[in-house]
Amino acid sequence: FVLLCLYFGVLSGFSAVTEQKQTESLNGKWSLSNSDGSVSLPAQVPGCVHSALHQQGFIQDPYFRFNDLSYRWIAFDNWTYTTIFTVSAQLRSKQKVLLVFDGADTVASVWLNGITVGKMNNMFQRYVNMLKDGDNVLKVSFLSPVLYAAEQRKAHSAYRVPPECPPDVQKGECHVNFIRKEQSSFSWDWGPSFPTMGLWKEVRLEAFDVLHLIQVSSVPLYSASDILIVQNVKCFVFYIILQSVQVKLWWPNGHGNQPFYQMTVRGFQDEYLILNTETKVYFRTVELVQEPIVGSPGLSFYFRINGKPVFLKGSNWIPAHSFQDQVTPAVLKNLLQSAVDANMNALRVWGGGVYEQDLFYSICDELGIMVWQDFMFACAMYPTENAFIQTVREEVAQQVQRLKSHPSIIIWSGNNENEAALATDWFNISVSQRPTYIKDYVTLYVNNIRKIVQDEDHSRPFLVSSPTNGVESEQEGWVAANPYDTHYGDTHFYSYVLDCWDWTTFPRTRFASEYGFQSWPSFSTLQPVSVKEDWSYGSNFTSHRQHHEDGNQQMMKQAALHFNLPNSTEPLKRFRDTLYITQVMQAQCVKTQTEFYRRSQSEIIDGRGHTMGALYWQLNDIWQAPSWSSIEFGGKWKMLHYFAQNFFAAVLPVGFEDDNTLLIYAVSDLDHNLMLRTVVTVYSWADLGPVCTLKSDLVSVPGGSAMATFKQPVAALLAGCGRCTRLTCLLTFHLEDPSSVQQGPTNHLFLCSPKEAQGLQRPNITVSVHEYKTDYTITLHSAAVAPFVWLDVGNIPGRFSSNGFLMVSRNVTVSFNPWRPTSVAELSKSLTITSLRDVY
Numbered sequence: 001f002v003l004l005c006l007y008f009g010v011l012s013g014f015s016a017v018t019e020q021k022q023t024e025s026l027n028g029k030w031s032l033s034n035s036d037g038s039v040s041l042p043a044q045v046p047g048c049v050h051s052a053l054h055q056q057g058f059i060q061d062p063y064f065r066f067n068d069l070s071y072r073w074i075a076f077d078n079w080t081y082t083t084i085f086t087v088s089a090q091l092r093s094k095q096k097v098l099l100v101f102d103g104a105d106t107v108a109s110v111w112l113n114g115i116t117v118g119k120m121n122n123m124f125q126r127y128v129n130m131l132k133d134g135d136n137v138l139k140v141s142f143l144s145p146v147l148y149a150a151e152q153r154k155a156h157s158a159y160r161v162p163p164e165c166p167p168d169v170q171k172g173e174c175h176v177n178f179i180r181k182e183q184s185s186f187s188w189d190w191g192p193s194f195p196t197m198g199l200w201k202e203v204r205l206e207a208f209d210v211l212h213l214i215q216v217s218s219v220p221l222y223s224a225s226d227i228l229i230v231q232n233v234k235c236f237v238f239y240i241i242l243q244s245v246q247v248k249l250w251w252p253n254g255h256g257n258q259p260f261y262q263m264t265v266r267g268f269q270d271e272y273l274i275l276n277t278e279t280k281v282y283f284r285t286v287e288l289v290q291e292p293i294v295g296s297p298g299l300s301f302y303f304r305i306n307g308k309p310v311f312l313k314g315s316n317w318i319p320a321h322s323f324q325d326q327v328t329p330a331v332l333k334n335l336l337q338s339a340v341d342a343n344m345n346a347l348r349v350w351g352g353g354v355y356e357q358d359l360f361y362s363i364c365d366e367l368g369i370m371v372w373q374d375f376m377f378a379c380a381m382y383p384t385e386n387a388f389i390q391t392v393r394e395e396v397a398q399q400v401q402r403l404k405s406h407p408s409i410i411i412w413s414g415n416n417e418n419e420a421a422l423a424t425d426w427f428n429i430s431v432s433q434r435p436t437y438i439k440d441y442v443t444l445y446v447n448n449i450r451k452i453v454q455d456e457d458h459s460r461p462f463l464v465s466s467p468t469n470g471v472e473s474e475q476e477g478w479v480a481a482n483p484y485d486t487h488y489g490d491t492h493f494y495s496y497v498l499d500c501w502d503w504t505t506f507p508r509t510r511f512a513s514e515y516g517f518q519s520w521p522s523f524s525t526l527q528p529v530s531v532k533e534d535w536s537y538g539s540n541f542t543s544h545r546q547h548h549e550d551g552n553q554q555m556m557k558q559a560a561l562h563f564n565l566p567n568s569t570e571p572l573k574r575f576r577d578t579l580y581i582t583q584v585m586q587a588q589c590v591k592t593q594t595e596f597y598r599r600s601q602s603e604i605i606d607g608r609g610h611t612m613g614a615l616y617w618q619l620n621d622i623w624q625a626p627s628w629s630s631i632e633f634g635g636k637w638k639m640l641h642y643f644a645q646n647f648f649a650a651v652l653p654v655g656f657e658d659d660n661t662l663l664i665y666a667v668s669d670l671d672h673n674l675m676l677r678t679v680v681t682v683y684s685w686a687d688l689g690p691v692c693t694l695k696s697d698l699v700s701v702p703g704g705s706a707m708a709t710f711k712q713p714v715a716a717l718l719a720g721c722g723r724c725t726r727l728t729c730l731l732t733f734h735l736e737d738p739s740s741v742q743q744g745p746t747n748h749l750f751l752c753s754p755k756e757a758q759g760l761q762r763p764n765i766t767v768s769v770h771e772y773k774t775d776y777t778i779t780l781h782s783a784a785v786a787p788f789v790w791l792d793v794g795n796i797p798g799r800f801s802s803n804g805f806l807m808v809s810r811n812v813t814v815s816f817n818p819w820r821p822t823s824v825a826e827l828s829k830s831l832t833i834t835s836l837r838d839v840y
């Protein structure tokens with residue numbers, strides 16, 4: 001067994017199994033029944049009970065109105081999947097036949113012809129059983145996950161393992177930390193409680209003649225001369241043929257391409273070719289750099305890819321549906337392409353969901369999306385008795401083996417927020433009991449998970465938690481006094497009460513891995529799961545879908561700091577305007593915060609800075625409800641996602657005030673230096689067309705940096721512009737190169753809250769729609785300056801080239817790319833335009 005790799009720091013991978021393996025799928029139609037047989041129906045595998053009940057008409061859409069409550073009974077019952085199959089003669093001729101479950105959700109016993117042949121209790125694990133000849137009746141009996149979690153909790157009597165239950169506002173189930181299952185399936189602050197059950201991944205038979213099943217799943221870190229001989233499979237010889245030696249490297253989006261190689265793997269036994277397979281291989285290195293910084297206490301925290309420091313721009317990923325069988329390739333492709341189209345280069349797969357399907361990571365490989373991969377533990381303490389540890393060990397080993405060949409994954413992280421939960425006492429653990437919980441924490445994440453990951457994969461960094469102080473946390477015994485310390489590691493930061501336009505309220509962290517604000521999805525997304533009486537901000541439905549305590553009020557209060565709230569006397573318009581204003585608030589808040597992080601990448605101020613990551617919470621939604629997402633359930637972009645396209649641009653001007661002085665920074669993620677001039681244009685709220693324009697000198701902006709390119713006291717700037725005051729004027733600005741070619745988007749800064757702006761008028765925007773090749777162009781004509789101009793075509797799926805923008809000129813043209821055939825007539829009929837002055 002010989003492996004030859006030609007590049008140091010190679011990350012490559014393949015899984016190879018002998019050609020003589022035969023497989024037969026057991027996917028397809030099974031039958032499904034509940035415990036007393038009162039419900040019996042056909043069910044698709046892979047799938048789940050809820051999806052089967054809905055598909056067969058036993059229940060309505062589980063997402064409709066209050067159905068999460070109506071269908072609570074489903075997860076309290078036990079359900080049995082049954083199929084009958086024959087082992088074919090061909091399979092029977094093999095020496096060994098295995099029954100393989102790629103994933104079962106969650107607690108189940110496997111019965112073959114009336115005899116129990118296996119037990120399963122971990123959603124994230126693959127299970128393999130031996131099989132016998134002939135006709136077989138295969139039954140998989142699932143126990144209610146809610147009952148199981150409660151039983152496990154009861155059995156753990158020595159001390160509590162909090163939290164016992166989610167907050168009431170989440171309307172969820174208790175003790176999810178006692179079951180190895182998607183933690184958010186018992187409810188979350190953005191999602192419903194649907195504790196799923198079922199065979200959620202493939203079921204199949206695998207048969208062999210040979211005794212060895214060869215699984216080579218990765219080739220980490222071999223230098224040019226290394227030859228690896230694996231003793232126990234010496235009857236096999238593999239030749240790995242790289243088609244080139246000039247190795248091209250995989251780069252994150254925006255930093256280069258994502259080239260791959262076809263690798264050929266051949267296996268011989270007694271001179272017979274028994275294996276000949278091809279696989280994709282990528283090459284790249286990753287380092288997490290934590291080292292002293294001049295002028296700052298603490299340590300740096302940034303990623304180096306192929307030796308180059310890279311600022312991580314992106315968001316956090318949650319499960320794309322409560323029912324994983326409904327996360328289709330199209331759903332994944334659309335969401336991940338949306339991330340790339342918003343100039344993101346990174347996503348964090350958050351630890352309260354699932355290890356995503358293979359396709360997710362393959363698309364990330366192809367698109368250059370770096371993945372921060374959590375293990376599936378979130379916002380809780382976990383038990384550590386032997387059975388639990390053993391199943392977690394198997395889960396971690398299997399998941400790392402499955403995923404480690406993907407270059408997109410750049411880091412493993414043990415859990416979400418559990419270090420912080422211990423350190424800042426979320427669960428009222430007494431001082432005398434603390435050591436017990438810290439011991440459990442270290443046992444689970446350090447002595448087991450970290451150990452297994454490091455044995456399986458030397459090619460990537462491992463962090464125990466997020467947020468964490470990294471090596472500083474380790475020195476403090478793995479639970480730092482303050483895991484949110486801005487001098488170390490990553491931070492999560494949320495404040496809904498402080499004014500989000502005030503950048504001084506944000507922590508100047510090394511790496512912002514979570515921050516965000518809620519908004520409501522648009523009316524067209526809510527409409528299919530609601531009825532007329534639901535369509536007001538004070539309705540039962542509106543409260544029901546809000547799973548974050550006080551969330552609806554927080555959004556209105558944050559919005560009211562700067563905007564007049566919608567007050568139309570027409571109820572539906574008022575509701576729609578309210579949805580709009582929450583999106584305006586969210587987009588502006590996350591923009592301000594993200595721009596703060598990006599402009600902090602090169603500076604140290606009061607010992608803080610060198611920020612090298614901005615991953616806002618959260619990219620996607622699990623259902624139609626208010627949340628921190630920038631993309632609605634179904635794929636429609638919120639205003640925030642259109643804003644992200646700009647605030648994550650490779651070259652970006654960022655404007656802000658510091659002590660009444662206007663500063664503009666140029667941020668560049670490019671490789672090379674740019675000569676840039678800053679152009680500031682002053683407009684009056686009352687009139688279209690510029691009042692005056694200022695230009696800075698050309699300055700050299702190094703690649704991968706942020707630096708001030710314009711500085712002037714606001715009072716002097718306004719005085720120099722004639723009739724302007726803070727209340728009557730606003731600014732736009734952009735960067736241009738020596739030949740006056742604009743680099744990056746045009747940005748803007750308001751010098752007062754728009755609710756105080758003098759002269760802002762109803763813009764009375766009119767539109768004309770034209771067909772243009774496969775797209776449509778929409779020309780807007782405005783009578784006045786219009787902030788946050790929002791185009792909405794209801795339920796016609798698709799995407800605008802730009803949206804939520806500031807109109808300071810009479811005419812603007814945008815395009816619309818539909819995802820299904822439409823027409824000028826249909827678009828014109830559906831199109832609504834809303835701007836800030838239209839809602840009050």
Ligand SMILES: *[C@@H]1O[C@H](CO)[C@@H](O)[C@H](O)[C@H]1NC(C)=O
Pocket residue numbers: 035036076077078143144
């Ligand atoms: C589900 O199975 C458990 C364990 O056998 C049993 O205690 C429980 O009563 C069953 N639930 C129903 C609804 O039959």
Ligand SMILES: *[C@@H]1O[C@H](CO)[C@@H](O)[C@H](O)[C@H]1NC(C)=O
Pocket residue numbers: 428430
């Ligand atoms: C916290 O725990 C103490 C006992 O350790 C108890 O007296 C107190 O009521 C608890 N507080 C809350 C908020 O649960």
Ligand SMILES: *[C@@H]1O[C@H](CO)[C@@H](O)[C@H](O)[C@H]1NC(C)=O
Pocket residue numbers: 540
């Ligand atoms: C809202 O829910 C409450 C409690 O279930 C109910 O009493 C009330 O009638 C509902 N209101 C409306 C407008 O449906």
Ligand SMILES: *[C@@H]1O[C@H](CO)[C@@H](O)[C@H](O)[C@H]1NC(C)=O
Pocket residue numbers: 761762763764783784
């Ligand atoms: C928009 O239309 C309203 C109503 O006709 C009018 O009062 C207002 O002046 C118009 N706005 C502008 C900027 O012309």
Ligand SMILES: *[C@@H]1O[C@H](CO)[C@@H](O)[C@H](O)[C@H]1NC(C)=O
Pocket residue numbers: 781810811
């Ligand atoms: C703007 O659009 C209007 C009406 O569509 C047109 O009459 C006018 O010429 C346009 N102005 C410019 C500057 O393009």
Ligand SMILES: *[C@@H]1O[C@H](CO)[C@@H](O)[C@H](O)[C@H]1NC(C)=O
Pocket residue numbers: 564567568569840
């Ligand atoms: C809505 O609010 C605006 C701004 O406060 C106010 O001028 C207007 O009269 C209000 N309209 C209604 C219908 O209350």
